[in-house]
Amino acid sequence: MLHELAYALAYAHHTPEVWLVVLAATGTTFCAGMDLKSLAQPGSPVGELESASVPAPSGPVRIGELMAGLHKPCIAQVQGSVYAGGFLLVGGSTYVVAAESATFSLPEVKRGLFPFQVLAVLLDIMPARTALDLCLRARTLTAADAKAVGLVTDVVPDQALAEAVGQLTNELKQFSPTAMQFGLRAAQQLKSLPSGEQQAFLYDQFQQLQQTADAKEGMAAFLEKRKPEWGL
Incomplete structure (x- = not known):
């Protein structure tokens, strides 16, 4: 499954016709x-398939890095429980729409482990003490609790989940995919830049974006008072 996720996210990243991703x-x-x-039996062939469904990845698959490198809106459609490494998928998504019955828990400390990679993702979303508390106490959060700490963006009735995600995707598809990709990529790159270099970097990004076909079409549509037609 890790290989399939890596393949699907890489395909989405490199395929212009894909404007956004829904994880469901x-x-x-x-x-x-x-x-x-697979941890309890270190020499076992767990995860090795007789016939691979996708090409083998070029290196280790790290979900957090894959999600950060997508650079396209990603919506997690959470219909049920999220445990442990599942937080990497949720935390790395742009939007997280959860059913009211969904729950979230990091049980690693109960097994003598610690969710190191998840912690890194959580620190981008919530205060450090809140993130550490989730890792240290292994509490189970309701969907409402998860929204309160910033892990979830929207909570809806269970039966309305698919409709809510559909409405969100339809809204996002009204806007420039190029502009959103520039913005999401810049948000990631900012994390590695010293504060004194950030504004210059963002100004350069804006200059580059202005030269794209989407920017030219968006301005033309605005002046002509019509709906823009975004290219692929």
Whole structure:
């Protein structure tokens, strides 16, 4: 599954026709995290498939890095429980629309482990003490709790989940995909820049964006008082 996620996210990133991504699941669990049996049996061939469904990745698959490198809006449609490494998918999404019955928990400390990679993602979303508390006490959050700490962006009735995600995707598709990609990429790059270089970098990004076909079409549509037609 890690390889399939890596393949799908890379495909979405490099394919102009893909404007956004929705991560969804079926059943009562959105993501259960890592298969702990693979840790308990270190020499076992867990995860090795007789016939791979996608090409092998060029290196180790790190979900947090894949999500950060998508540079396109990503919506997590959370219909059930999220555990452990599933926080990487949720925390790395641009929007998280959760059903009221969904729950969120980091149980690693109960197993003698610690969610190191998840912590890094949480520190971008919420205060450090809140992030550490989630990792240290292994509490189970309701969808409302998760929204209160910034992990979830919207909570809706269970039966309205698909409709709410559909409305959000339709809204996002009204806007320039190029502009959104520039913005999401810049948001990631800012994290590695000293504060004294950030404004110059953002000014350069704006200059580059102005030269794109989407920017020219957007300005023309504004002046002509019509709906823009975004290119691919």
